[in-house]
Amino acid sequence: MTALDYFVLFGTILGIATYGVLATRKIGGFDTYLKGDQRIGWGTIGLSVMATQASAITFLSTPGQGFQSGLGFVQNYFGLPLALIIVAGVFLPIYRRLKVYTAYEYLGKRFDGKTRLLGAALFLLQRGLAAGITIYAPAIIVSSVLNWPLDLTILGTGILVVIYTVSGGSEAVSLTQRYQMGVILVGMTLAFIIVLVKMPDHVSPDGALAVAGVMGKLNAVEWNFDINERYTVWSGIFGGLFLSLSYFGTDQSQVQRYLTGRSLRESRMGLMFNAVLKIPMQFFILLLGVLVFVFYQFEKQPVFFNEALWESQKTGEHAAAFTEIEERFDAVQQEKAAAIERFLAARQAGDAVGEAAARTTVTDLEAQSQNVRTEAQAALLKADANLKASDADYVFITFILDYLPQGLVGLLIAVIFCAALSSTASELNALGSTTTVDLYRHVWKPAADDAHSLKASKFFTALWGAVAICFALFANLVENLIQAVNILGSIFYGVVLGVFLIAFFVKWVRGTAVFWAAILSQTLVIILFFQLEISYLWYNFIGCALTMGLALIIQLMRPGQPSLAKA
Amino acid sequence: MSDSPQPVPDTEDEARTGLAWLSSWSAVYRAVLVVFVIVVLAMWGFEVYYG
Structure with missing residues (x-):
C-alpha cells in the first residue's frame, strides 16, 4: 500500500x-x-x-x-424477500404500536417478564x-x-x-x-x-x-x-x-x-x-x-491465495514438495490458458466443432487444476495440522493488492x-x-x-x-471458538424464533406455556446436538418447531383465556 | 433518502405507501414478489445462455 x-x-x-x-x-x-x-x-x-x-x-x-x-x-x-414482507407486514407494526425499544420488550408485553428475560x-x-x-x-x-x-x-x-x-x-x-x-x-x-x-x-x-x-x-x-x-x-x-x-x-x-x-x-x-x-x-x-x-485464467494465479502461509511452508523443511506442487499447478494453468484461447477463437469464428472440442479440454484441465489446489491444501495440513487450509477469504484481497x-x-x-x-x-x-x-x-x-x-x-x-x-x-x-460461536447461534436461534412466532400468530398461548416450551425445547436441542450427526443449521428449524409444538401442547393442558400480561 | 425533522404518527400513515402506482401495502408486497421471480428467472436465463 x-x-x-x-x-x-x-x-x-x-x-x-x-x-x-x-x-x-x-x-x-x-x-x-x-x-x-x-x-x-x-x-x-x-x-x-x-x-x-x-x-x-x-x-x-x-x-x-x-x-x-x-x-x-x-x-x-x-427466502429473504418473503421474510422481509412478513416482518414489514406483521412484526414491525406491532413493535411500533407498542413503542418498544427492543424486540424482547414485546415478549414482556405479550407474555410475561420471565419470557422477556429468556x-x-x-x-x-x-x-x-x-x-x-x-x-x-x-x-x-x-x-x-x-x-x-x-x-x-x-x-x-x-x-x-x-x-x-x-x-x-x-x-x-x-x-x-x-x-x-x-x-x-x-x-x-x-x-x-x-x-x-x-x-x-x-x-x-x-x-x-x-x-x-x-x-x-x-x-x-x-x-x-x-x-x-x-x-x-x-x-x-x-x-x-x-x-x-x-x-x-x-x-x-x-x-x-x-x-x-x-x-x-x-x-x-x-x-x-x-x-x-x-x-x-x-x-x-x-x-x-x-x-x-x-x-x-490469463494471469499467473497463486496455487494457494494465502501467499504468506504458502511461502512460509515453501521455505520450510518440505520445500521440495511445495515447489513441485507449484510447478505442476503452473504447467496446468498454462495449458488451460491455451485451451481457453482456442475456445474463444472458435466461439468468435462460429466454429461449433472446435468450440465443443476446446470446451471439453478446458473442463478437463480445470478439473486437473482443482486437483492440484486440493493437493496443495492437503500438503499444508500435512505440514501442520493446525494451519487453515482454505484460501477463499484471501482471493479477493490478493486481487485488490x-x-x-x-x-x-x-x-x-x-x-x-x-x-x-x-x-x-x-x-x-x-x-x-x-x-x-x-x-x-x-x-x-x-x-x-x-x-x-x-x-x-x-x-x-x-x-x-x-x-x-x-x-x-x-x-x-482458540481458533475453534469461531465455529463454536456459529454452532451456539444455531442452537439458540430456532427457540427464540419459535417464541416470537407463537407471540405473533397464536394469540391463545400464554406466557407460562411458551416459557416452559422454550426451556424444554432448548434442553432437547442441546441433547440432540450431542446425539445426532446433522448439520448444525438444522437446529434452527428443530428448535423453532419444538418450541411451537410444545407451547401449543402445554397451553392445551392448561386451558385459560388469553391475556396481555404486562412485564 | 431525505430525512425530515418530524416523526409521523403511525395511525395517520399506516395505510399509505406514498406511491402513486402502488397505493396499498399488499400491492407493494406483490410487486416485491414479482421482482423476486423476475430476478430468479433472469439469473436462470443468464446461466442457460452462458452454460
Whole structure:
C-alpha cells in the first residue's frame, strides 16, 4: 500500500466516524439514544439494515465463494424477500404500536417478564460472542496480507467503533452506516469495472462470461429438489425464509435499525429496499468473484491465495514438495490458458466443432487444476495440522493488492473496514440497548429515570465493546471458538424464533406455556446436538418447531383465556 | 433518502405507501414478489445462455 492508499483508507473510515460523533453530539435523551430522534427516512434505514447484515467477511468471503464455487450461493438469499414482507407486514407494526425499544420488550408485553428475560438472555449470549468475531475475522486476514500487527488492528477497529457508537447511540449507527454502505457500494462497483478492464484486450465481457460458463461458474439457479445438494432454489426459499425471519424479525441488531424510522411507512420502505436489492447485490458480488476467477485464467494465479502461509511452508523443511506442487499447478494453468484461447477463437469464428472440442479440454484441465489446489491444501495440513487450509477469504484481497491502482487499494481496504465497523456498531448498539432495557431497567433499577438510563446505556455499550475486543484479541488463541460461536447461534436461534412466532400468530398461548416450551425445547436441542450427526443449521428449524409444538401442547393442558400480561 | 425533522404518527400513515402506482401495502408486497421471480428467472436465463 502506498501513502495515497493509507490517506484514502484512514481518511474514509475516520471521516465517517468523526461525522457520526459530530452529527449526533446534541442527542441527549434516553429515547433518542436508543431509537434515534425518529426522523430517519427509508433510504437510510434500507442502507442501515443492509450494512448491519453485510459484515466485512461478506466482502472478503463472497467473491472468494464466487471464485471457487460460482454463483450458487446466491440461492441462500431466496427466502429473504418473503421474510422481509412478513416482518414489514406483521412484526414491525406491532413493535411500533407498542413503542418498544427492543424486540424482547414485546415478549414482556405479550407474555410475561420471565419470557422477556429468556429472549434477551439468549440474544445477549449469542450476539455478544459474535460481535468479537465480527472484529476478529477481517482483522486476521487484513493484518496477514498487509503485515499489520493483529492486536493493533483489532484494537484500532474496536476502539473506533466503540467511540462513535457510545457517543451517538442508534442515530450515529444509522447515519454512519449510510456513508459506510455508500463507500462499500462505490468500492465494489469500481472493483467490478476494473476486473473487466484488466482482462486481456481480446477477452470481451461476453467472452469472459462464456469462459466462466464453460467452467460451471454461472450455476446460479439449481431447480433439483435434492436435500443433499447444498444450494438449491428450494433450500434457499424454505431454509432462507426461516433464517431471515429469525434474523430480521427477532435479532435486536436488526430490529433496532428499522425502529429508527420516522414513520411506519419509512421503516417498511427500508425493509422493502432490502427485499428488492439484496439478491441482486449478492449476485453481483459473487459475479465479481467469478470474473476474478476468469481474470486469473490469463494471469499467473497463486496455487494457494494465502501467499504468506504458502511461502512460509515453501521455505520450510518440505520445500521440495511445495515447489513441485507449484510447478505442476503452473504447467496446468498454462495449458488451460491455451485451451481457453482456442475456445474463444472458435466461439468468435462460429466454429461449433472446435468450440465443443476446446470446451471439453478446458473442463478437463480445470478439473486437473482443482486437483492440484486440493493437493496443495492437503500438503499444508500435512505440514501442520493446525494451519487453515482454505484460501477463499484471501482471493479477493490478493486481487485488490496485486492489480488495483494506487488509491483504489486504499478504498477497497476501507470497504472491508467500513463493513466491519457498520456491522459491529449495530451489534454493540443492540447489546447495550437490550442490557439496559431488558435487564437493568427491568430487573435491577425499575425506578431509573431517563438521565440515569442514558448513562447506563452508554456504559453497557462500552462494556460490550470491551468484551468484543477482548474476545477478538483472544480468538486467535482458540481458533475453534469461531465455529463454536456459529454452532451456539444455531442452537439458540430456532427457540427464540419459535417464541416470537407463537407471540405473533397464536394469540391463545400464554406466557407460562411458551416459557416452559422454550426451556424444554432448548434442553432437547442441546441433547440432540450431542446425539445426532446433522448439520448444525438444522437446529434452527428443530428448535423453532419444538418450541411451537410444545407451547401449543402445554397451553392445551392448561386451558385459560388469553391475556396481555404486562412485564 | 431525505430525512425530515418530524416523526409521523403511525395511525395517520399506516395505510399509505406514498406511491402513486402502488397505493396499498399488499400491492407493494406483490410487486416485491414479482421482482423476486423476475430476478430468479433472469439469473436462470443468464446461466442457460452462458452454460
